Amino acid sequence: MTATTGTTSPRADMVRNRRLLLDAATEAFAEQGLDASMGDIAQRAGLAKGTVFRHFPTKEDLLSAIMLRLLDRLVGSAGQLLEADDAAAALEDFMADGVETLAADRAFCEVIGRPSLQQSEVRDAIADLCVAVEALTARAREQGAIRGDVTGTDIVLLLGGIHQTAAPLLEAQPQAWRRYLALALDALRTAQPSRLPEEPPGRPQVSVP
Structure with a gap:
């Protein structure tokens, strides 16, 4: 039987850090909009700024x-x-x-x-x-x-x-x-709808200006 240690695997650490960053970023963007900085997100997550960029360049x-x-x-x-x-x-x-x-x-x-x-x-x-x-x-x-x-x-x-x-x-x-x-x-x-103009839309097409 393999002994259980208190350490976590690198993979588990990566998953945990990614979750912490996403939680922190979701909170920061929700509060501040896109002005939220990567530094603030790292601080909220309790991680180094470099960790943010390793997960999200x-x-x-x-x-x-x-x-x-x-x-x-x-x-x-x-x-x-x-x-x-x-x-x-x-x-x-x-x-x-x-x-x-x-x-x-x-x-x-x-x-x-x-x-x-x-x-x-x-x-x-x-x-x-x-x-x-x-x-x-x-x-x-x-x-x-x-x-x-x-x-x-x-x-x-x-x-x-x-x-x-x-x-x-x-x-x-x-x-x-x-x-x-x-x-x-x-x-x-509505019980008596008027006919809608135009055809039904297809899948939303997101375009960048």
Whole structure:
């Protein structure tokens, strides 16, 4: 039997340090936006600044990792809500969870259009989110709970749209996003919808100016 020691393996240390850095960076960007410095992130994580750059050579790499974490969380939320009997309530819960998550993150609007969103892993994760949310949306359409021409990609885009609409108010009114979510939900549920102009959107295409 091999004796157990109090030391950890280099691999375990790397995993731990990466988690600490992502936690610290998520907190720093949420509070300060993209002005948060790598030095501040290292200090919050209790690690040397060089450790940050070993894991994330650039700020864009760090932003990409944070976006992947956010997208994975939303995909997981959509998957769990698929088990709910009430498809309309499940879709509403998902949208509320998604917008609330974005509203708590000051950096989100600033990240849109950044090179970090062009990384293939992030683009693939956005596509996965659209697929997961389409499953939720399809159930709500089948139950007649929402208008029949709404797609999962519409819902994903609405999350960011609702957040950006409320963003100027959030410092004074942190829950202002709920007003605009309610307006969006009423539009989704309308009993006699007008025909939507334009075709349904494809997967979101993120471009860098």
